[in-house]
Amino acid sequence: MRRAFTILGVAVISVGVWAGSARATHSAGEGPSADFVQGTARLPETSGGGQFHFNAHSGPNGEDPSGMYYAKDGIFGLFTFTSEVKCLRVVGNVAFIGTEVTRAQEGVQEGDAVVFRVEDNGDPGAGKDRFVGGPGVDPQTDCDNPVLQAALTAASQTISQGNFTVHDG
Numbered sequence: 001m002r003r004a005f006t007i008l009g010v011a012v013i014s015v016g017v018w019a020g021s022a023r024a025t026h027s028a029g030e031g032p033s034a035d036f037v038q039g040t041a042r043l044p045e046t047s048g049g050g051q052f053h054f055n056a057h058s059g060p061n062g063e064d065p066s067g068m069y070y071a072k073d074g075i076f077g078l079f080t081f082t083s084e085v086k087c088l089r090v091v092g093n094v095a096f097i098g099t100e101v102t103r104a105q106e107g108v109q110e111g112d113a114v115v116f117r118v119e120d121n122g123d124p125g126a127g128k129d130r131f132v133g134g135p136g137v138d139p140q141t142d143c144d145n146p147v148l149q150a151a152l153t154a155a156s157q158t159i160s161q162g163n164f165t166v167h168d169g
Helices: 002-013 146-155
Strands: 035-042 051-058 066-073 079-091 094-106 113-119 130-135 161-167
Touching: 035 079, 035 094, 051 079, 051 094, 066 094, 094 146, 113 146, 113 161, 130 146
Parallel strands: none
Antiparallel strands: 035 051, 035 161, 051 066, 066 079, 079 094, 094 113, 113 130
């Protein structure tokens, strides 16, 4: 029962983020020859609220992914955890990030796979950028899984505060 609740909760995780200081916007390939996703945001309280932060990097083709994701009081306060980036796929202004939970305080367990979709639709991000996350299958390959990509795309929600920057190197 706890596992089913965890999966349901993680699926809803992607819904909150605190207004952050990231001011950059999707760069359309200008700038560094690396892919990255960074920023902090919040989803509307009706979607569960919470704080969410990304700092994910890889080479221009997803090689050597690194970075972290942090959730605090997500999904009506049920999820607080940190995860390590294991894969990153950026295409234009959309990124898929596969992660593995490294520190679990609430809602998930260490070692759980969690996958995210971030869409950067310009500056400011509030009211434009979209975000969602859910349980993954394999953090090394989740960002290239078409089934997960389709599900995340369908569930993606507009952030209410903050800004995400997605850069396609």
